[in-house]
Amino acid sequence: MVRNFPPDFVVRVDKEACINCMRCIRECPFGVHEYDKEKKRWKRHHDKCVACLRCAYMCPTQAISIERSPMEYSPHPVWTNRVRKDIKTQAETGAVILTAMGNELPYMSYFDRLVLDACQVTNPSIDPLREPMELRTYIGRKPEKVEIEEEDSSIRLRTKLAPNLKLETPIMFAHMSYGSISIEAHLSMARAAKEVGTYMGTGEGGMHVELYPYADHIITQVASGRFAVHEEYLKRGAAIEIKIGQGAKPGIGGHLPGKKVTEEISRTRMIPEGSDAISPAPHHDIYSIEDLSRLIYALKEATRYKKPVFVKIAAVHNVAPIAVGIIRAGADAVVIDGFRAGTGAAPQVHRDHHGIPIEAAIASVDRRLREEGIRHWGSIIASGGIRSSADVAKAIALGADAVYIGTAALIALGCTVCKKCYTGKCAWGIATQDPELRKRLDPEEGARRAANLLRAWSHELKEILGALGLNSIESLRSNRDRLRGVGLSEPELRVLGVKPAGE
Amino acid sequence: MEIPLRKARVSREDEFVVIDAKGVHYRELNELINELVERGERKLRLLNVNGQRYIADGLRCSDCYIEIHGVAGDDLAAFANGPTIVVYGDVQDGAGNTMNAGRIIVHGNGTDIIGHSMRGGEIFVRGHVGYRVGIHMKEYREQVPVLVVGGTAGDFLGEYMAGGRIVILGLERLETYPEIAGEWLATGIHGGAIYLRDEVDEDKLGYGAKTERLSHSDRRFLSEAVGKFCSCFSLNAEEVLNAEFTKVVPKSHRPFAEMYSDSKEG
Numbered sequence: 214m215v216r217n218f219p220p221d222f223v224v225r226v227d228k229e230a231c232i233n234c235m236r237c238i239r240e241c242p243f244g245v246h247e248y249d250k251e252k253k254r255w256k257r258h259h260d261k262c263v264a265c266l267r268c269a270y271m272c273p274t275q276a277i278s279i280e281r282s283p284m285e286y287s288p289h290p291v292w293t294n295r296v297r298k299d300i301k302t303q304a305e306t307g308a309v310i311l312t313a314m315g316n317e318l319p320y321m322s323y324f325d326r327l328v329l330d331a332c333q334v335t336n337p338s339i340d341p342l343r344e345p346m347e348l349r350t351y352i353g354r355k356p357e358k359v360e361i362e363e364e365d366s367s368i369r370l371r372t373k374l375a376p377n378l379k380l381e382t383p384i385m386f387a388h389m390s391y392g393s394i395s396i397e398a399h400l401s402m403a404r405a406a407k408e409v410g411t412y413m414g415t416g417e418g419g420m421h422v423e424l425y426p427y428a429d430h431i432i433t434q435v436a437s438g439r440f441a442v443h444e445e446y447l448k449r450g451a452a453i454e455i456k457i458g459q460g461a462k463p464g465i466g467g468h469l470p471g472k473k474v475t476e477e478i479s480r481t482r483m484i485p486e487g488s489d490a491i492s493p494a495p496h497h498d499i500y501s502i503e504d505l506s507r508l509i510y511a512l513k514e515a516t517r518y519k520k521p522v523f524v525k526i527a528a529v530h531n532v533a534p535i536a537v538g539i540i541r542a543g544a545d546a547v548v549i550d551g552f553r554a555g556t557g558a559a560p561q562v563h564r565d566h567h568g569i570p571i572e573a574a575i576a577s578v579d580r581r582l583r584e585e586g587i588r589h590w591g592s593i594i595a596s597g598g599i600r601s602s603a604d605v606a607k608a609i610a611l612g613a614d615a616v617y618i619g620t621a622a623l624i625a626l627g628c629t630v631c632k633k634c635y636t637g638k639c640a641w642g643i644a645t646q647d648p649e650l651r652k653r654l655d656p657e658e659g660a661r662r663a664a665n666l667l668r669a670w671s672h673e674l675k676e677i678l679g680a681l682g683l684n685s686i687e688s689l690r691s692n693r694d695r696l697r698g699v700g701l702s703e704p705e706l707r708v709l710g711v712k713p714a715g716e
Numbered sequence: 717m718e719i720p721l722r723k724a725r726v727s728r729e730d731e732f733v734v735i736d737a738k739g740v741h742y743r744e745l746n747e748l749i750n751e752l753v754e755r756g757e758r759k760l761r762l763l764n765v766n767g768q769r770y771i772a773d774g775l776r777c778s779d780c781y782i783e784i785h786g787v788a789g790d791d792l793a794a795f796a797n798g799p800t801i802v803v804y805g806d807v808q809d810g811a812g813n814t815m816n817a818g819r820i821i822v823h824g825n826g827t828d829i830i831g832h833s834m835r836g837g838e839i840f841v842r843g844h845v846g847y848r849v850g851i852h853m854k855e856y857r858e859q860v861p862v863l864v865v866g867g868t869a870g871d872f873l874g875e876y877m878a879g880g881r882i883v884i885l886g887l888e889r890l891e892t893y894p895e896i897a898g899e900w901l902a903t904g905i906h907g908g909a910i911y912l913r914d915e916v917d918e919d920k921l922g923y924g925a926k927t928e929r930l931s932h933s934d935r936r937f938l939s940e941a942v943g944k945f946c947s948c949f950s951l952n953a954e955e956v957l958n959a960e961f962t963k964v965v966p967k968s969h970r971p972f973a974e975m976y977s978d979s980k981e982g
Contacts, residue, residue, distance in 0.1 A: 311976040439814050439833035439852065444774040444795045468972045483835060483856040485879065489906055489970045493876050497851040498810055498829045507769070511791040511813065514746055515774025560976070 218301055219284045219294075220259040224268075230276035231255075237268040237277060242638035242650060265631040267640035299561070310561040313634035313644075315461065315553045315598055315620060318565045322553075323572035323705075324604050328714060330695040332682040339684055341675040347685035348671055350615050352452075353377030353521040353545040355589040375545065376521050378432075378452055380615055381410030382671040383686055384605060386663070387596050387619035388434050388454065388525070390416030392469055392478045392490075393557030393634065394623070395651045396423060398643045401626055401659025403427035408660070409667045412451060414617065417467075417492060419481040420446055432523070435512065437466060438492035440482040444515055452545075453512050454523040455505070457496070460554025460571070460597040462563040463527030466494040473637055475646050506542035513543070521545035523594065527567070528552060528574035533581035539591075540582060546592040548617065549574045553598025555620040557644055558635035571597045572611060576709045579612025579691050588691075602673035611709065612691040625666040626659045724748055732783070733757050738764035742789065746770055753777050761785070767808065775799050778817065793820055796837075809846075812839045817859070821948050825867070834861045834880065842866045842949045844890065847898065848875065853908060855879025864945040871898030874964070875922065878907040883941055885913045885956060901925065902964045906971050910964040911938060913956075921964065924971040928963045 224245060237246040243263055247256045262279060269277045285294050299310055332338035339346075354375035362371045386402040393416065400423060406413040407430040414432045415424075419441025424431060433450035435442050447453055458464060469478075469490035479486040499505050509522050524539045525548035526532070536547045551571025556564065575595050582588040595608045596617035605616050624630065627641040634644035642653030678686065681695055689695065697714040698706050706713055724745060725736040733752055737745050745768050752760060758780050762771070765786035772782060773791060778798030787805045794813040806824035810832060818837040825843035833852045836859035844867035851872065853861055861880035867888045874882050886896035896914040903922025911934070916927060930938075939957055946953035 309976050437852075439854075442795065442814050442833070443816050443835075444776055444797045447774065447795060468975075471970050479856075484854060485856065485907070487969075488878065489972065491876060491878065491904065491906060491972070493852065493904075497848050497872075497875065498813060498832045507790050507810070511770055511773055511794045511810070514743075514770035514791075515795040517747070517750060517774075 216305075218260070218298065219286065220262065220282050222262040222264045222279050223259045223282045223284075224257040224262055225278045225280055226255065226257065227274075227276040227278075230274040232274055232276075234273060236271055236273060240268045240271045240640065242640050242645075242647070243633075243636075263631040263633045265629050265633070265640045311558055311635055312561040312564060312632055313555075313557055313559070314630055314632045315555045316565050317632075320552075320570070322598075323570050323701075323709065324598075324600075324607050326699050326701050327572070327607050327696050327709070327711065328699055329603070329606060329610070329677065329681065330697070331680045336682050338682050339679040341679045344679075344684055346675040346678055347687070348382045348674060350380040350383040350686060351377040352380060352523075352592040352594065352615055354591055357589075376452075376519055377545075378412060378521060379410070380412065382667055382674070383609060383613075383615035384667055384670060385411050385432075385594070385615060385617050386413035386622050387617035388414030388416040388432070388456070389557065389619055389623075390418030390434075391421050391481055392416075392418040392473060392646070394644050395639075395642060395646060395654065396421050396477070397651055397654040397656045397659060398623070398626055399424060400656035401654070401663050402622060403431060404656065404660035405663035405667060406430040408664045409671075411667065414454060415441075415450070417441070417456065417482075418478070419483065420449065421477070421481050425449065435508070436492055437494070437496045438490060440484060440490060440492075443483065447512060447516050447520070450520065452521045452523060453516070454525055454548065455496075455508060455512070455544075456525045457499070457505075458527035458529075458550070459525070459556065460527045460550030460552055460568055461556030462559040463529055463552075463567045464494060465560070465563055466492040467558070468492070473646060478646065502538040502542050505539065509543040523548050525550060527554075528569045528571055528597065529567070530569060532569065532574045533577040536578040536593075537581050537585060537587070540587055541590075544591050546594055546614070547578065548594040548596065549578060550617075551595070551597030554596060555598075555623075556634075571595055571599075571608070573705075573708050575608055575611040575613050576693070580710060583691070602670040602677065605670060606674060606677045606689065607696065609686060609689050610692050610696050612693075614690060621666065622663055625662045626654060627662075729761065732759045732761045734761045734763060736763050737766070737768055737786070740768070742768040742770055746773065749782070750775070753780055759783075765789075765805070769808075770794065772796050772799050772801060787824075793818060806843075807841070812837070812863075815839075815861075823949070826865075828870070831861065831863045831882075834863070835859055836861050838944070839863045840866075840945045840948050844868050844888070846870045848872045850874045850877060850880070850882045850910075852876040852878060853880040853882065855908060862941050864941055866945070866949065866951075868893075868895065869897045872900045872903065872922075873897045874902045874908070874910045875900065875904055877902060877905040877910070877966075880908045881937065881941065882908070882910045883913075883938065883945075884910070885942070885945075887913075887951075887956065895920075902966075904971060905964070905966045906969050907966060909934075912962045912964070913959050914962065915960065916962040916964065924967050925964050926967045928965045930961055930963050934961075934963060 360371040402413040417436040428449045432452045436456040471489045523546040524544040528551045552568030592614040595613035639645040693710045696711045724740040761783040767789040769789035772793045774795040776797040780799040784803040788807045790809045792811040797816045800819040802821045812831045814833040820839045822841040826841045826845040828846040830849045835854045847870035864883040900922045902925035943953045
């Protein structure tokens with residue numbers, strides 16, 4: 214049968230500019246470029262091109278350009294090209310379609326339908342260059358009340374405080390495992406987190422020894438596979454996160470294929486080399502909120518109540534009562550991962566069709582915790598598709614304490630979002646374990662860029678606060694009055710807790 | 717959460733520090749254990765334990781010996797790294813959960829998820845165990861966890877098992893369910909092995925599991941593990957070993973290998 218499967222991209226090469234240096238062959242891990250030495254002819258395998266643009270940027274004469282393929286099936290509004298390609302793929306293989314990065318369906322973005330307020334005339338705005346602006350955020354349980362005692366004219370805090378993480382900016386690097394990304398990518402984020410005064414997550418892949426110097430800025434993860442979970446690992450990190458679910462694949466587990474379990478990955482995850490690393494869909498010791506509470510306290514006991522324990526869930530329909538249960542179960546923070554969250558590998562059907570937008574989830578969790586009078590018991594960390602400082606500000610105004618960024622951090626490290634992370638062939642040295650490809654990411658340069666991104670967003674956040682007439686990020690939290698909706702229906706405005714523009 | 721402190725009664729008997737756990741909150745009990753171990757104590761005897769949770773969680777101490785008289789609560793020795801714990805009574809859910817090293821010897825029964833995700837060490841339960849026991853047990857290099865149960869096990873034994881060895885002896889049977897192990901045995905198993913001292917119906921096995929004949933090395937392993945087990949509980953190992961065993965192993969170490977395809981590469 215003829216395989217009528219048009220490529221997504223075509224590789225155009227300016228023959229006059231090409232000097233036959235073969236660099237493109239070495240640069241492309243997907244095998245797009247081929248040169249027949251006998252016939253002295255180039256062949257470009259357009260069907261293998263993923264538009265990562267590595268060859269185009271490494272070509273010394275800029276002879277290469279990558280374009281969207283002009284050859285497509287006859288247009289149809291329902292039977293789109295993608296739908297037809299997926300069906301043909303599955304007809305050929307009988308398999309689940311695997312993909313990476315965030316949701317690709319054109320759902321509406323609430324962030325893009327929310328606008329921030331600004332001060333005019335009656336309440337003056339603040340110039341962050343002149344006035345101090347507070348971005349510092351504490352993540353963890355806050356006391357019911359604060360008691361102080363005076364002793365010899367000095368004041369002492371009598372209330373015993375629960376352990377909190379101190380963030381100099383309300384932005385952290387999301388959990389992405391060593392295994393899904395390279396040690397160079399992990400090192401870049403760890404250094405940046407330490408430098409800027411924030412945190413990064415290990416994901417389920419454990420903490421590589423090279424990260425130990427940054428451990429006080431690293432949040433460890435306990436997921437259903439319990440990979441790398443060891444008392445030393447738990448005690449070494451700054452906080453512990455129990456991963457129940459993730460926004461890119463709510464309700465399902467994960468499989469790291471055995472071929473990716475190299476010697477180093479095996480050592481960090483503490484599993485045999487070459488064996489599949491299977492994370493079951495649920496934690497099989499957690500079938501209820503009571504069971505979750507048991508794990509939270511088992512971890513607190515194992516670390517003698519020195520580490521805050523977070524619980525991460527995907528934003529799903531009943532996210533508010535679930536989050537309340539999590540906080541009541543003893544978590545110091547609930548992490549909510551929205552349906553736009555990225556991933557290194559997920560079945561396309563789950564990535565694109567499960568979960569709810571993070572904006573709606575933040576608003577309903579924050580509201581519900583306040584209604585029950587327990588908002589101070591735990592923090593809300595939001596993640597999944599945070600693209601800019603404006604998204605951060607809006608997430609906080611909707612009720613989050615801080616955000617995690619994953620995809621944005623990787624883009625800072627050079628990622629072009631070609632969505633091939635799961636192949637392990639990342640041409641930019643990020644989502645790969647190939648020693649040759651890994652050389653493409655210099656962790657020092659990566660750390661500089663990741664820290665720059667945090668600084669730039671932090672600076673913008675201060676400017677945003679100034680425009681709002683606020684001098685601390687705390688005053689923006691859950692301050693939905695400073696948001697207005699544009700083009701949103703009444704039920705949507707009600708869920709988000711914001712007024713329509715003009716009202 | 718504020719814990720009302722009421723000093724546990726502590727005394728000394730030979731080289732043992734004896735703690736009367738009656739009415740003591742787990743948080744106080746466990747902190748006391750941690751402090752005693754930090755001060756160099758190595759032998760602890762806990763009396764009147766009545767469901768206190770998390771005993772010895774995350775405890776790193778390979779020469780610690782903890783005796784528990786009573787019922788140890790949930791997650792006994794979770795994340796523990798080295799201690800030997802002998803329970804004269806029952807253990808509740810999650811004993812040995814994600815344990816890295818150490819020994820737990822239980823003279824009574826165990827409930828659910830015993831040995832969940834354990835990576836190393838030994839758990840010997842003289843009586844029966846409940847559901848989901850040994851789920852996602854692992855192994856890593858020289859660390860090969862061993863779980864031996866004298867009685868029977870409930871459903872989902874060794875589900876997602878990735879390594880280690882489980883032995884179910886079935887010396888005593890439940891009246892209500894006389895089988896040696898429950899349904900969905902070893903579903904999704906992709907490493908390690910389960911030995912059952914009985915015949916096992918193929919239709920009891922979950923997805924990805926198969927039975928296999930015992931080899932000489934299996935026999936050697938069984939005689940060693942069952943020998944140790946029997947010496948803990950004064951049983952005659954020769955008699956226990958003189959029976960037919962069924963071995964359950966993974967069909968593949970990569971049960972999900974053919975599940976995925978790439979949309980663009982086709």
